[in-house]
Amino acid sequence: MKRGRLLLAAALCLSCTPSTPADPEPGDADALDLERMLRQARYAPYQPSELFQDGAVMRRPPEGTVPHDRVTGDPGLTRGVAGGAYVTRIPVPVTLDLLRYGKQRYDIFCATCHGIAGDGESEVARNMTQRRPPSLVDARAQAFPPGRIYQSIVQGYGLMRSYEPQIPLRERWAIVAYIKALGRSRAAALDALPEPLRERARKELP
Template identity: 50%
Template sequence: MSPNLERMIRQERPASYRSSPFFADGRAMRIPPPKTVSADSPRLPPTVREGLAEGRYLDRIPLTINQALLERGHDRFDIYCAACHGLIGNGDSPVADHMTLRRPPSLLSSEVRSYPPGRIYRAVYQGYGLMPSYAHELSVEERWAVVAYVQALELSQRVPIDALPRVLRQRIHETLP
């Protein structure tokens, strides 16, 4: 290894969230200067980026929900969430079978269904308990797309027949005993 690289690896440096005598306020980490713009979709309002309005979870998805958003959410969900929560979100997955400490919950349970969308967004954005954050893998729009897709999964498992379009209702009556 070159001596320069060696010096960089072994340099003195404070650890995140620890104290450091280097700065006057004794903190190792710096507060961003005023008017700093977030690198996380800076054009979107903070409520959309944070999933919170006045400290409360957003109670609706703040983006326009259309076919494209749902398809993006479906694609991202299958890649980033299904491994643990299962392809239909019911918590049934080979990974879940091995996570004995805390099993990834079903996202179709009445508890999770009662969550405001902002709470699901926050779980993806910040992580939740043993679940890591997916903020680096998913942009703000993609996180909301995943939330929309989770809602679609919830609906797909318990939509009242009367709420379906007539063609589908007819098909159900023809196929179900």
């Protein structure tokens, strides 16, 4: 063990470099260079300049440059809007799992205001003095394209704040899908239900 360590230390020392040079004394060529760079004539942002053809000192990024912090990808998927219009189809596969996930997220993030049933009936709504959270399942809201609901999550809507930082992309679409299902379930004809569910609904519904 000890021997191993010694060998290692010896090996490391083979690549040792001489100690770094001392800081340059005033009057050194290096120090003068730094001084010159600090004091040289330079442009401030947005200043005009004859140096470039367009007369501006600030350069445009080359065509097609993508900022590293931009969310890229299909805007229909990331913003809910494509070609200036709300997307009319949910752009992820709508599965039973997605709907269950959407319900769980909806109950956490939206139901406090828009109500567990999505009808705008909630404790918060009853106590609001300004505009109340509207129903998300009445005929008016059912006509919303999915992209509109998605956008309200990302951007907020009027008094409602944005939930973009709290709810990631897949969760947003899951919530949208659940709200759509919730709305549809309220207007579903009994005959449209599969047989076992139809029986149960007949017994349990008033």
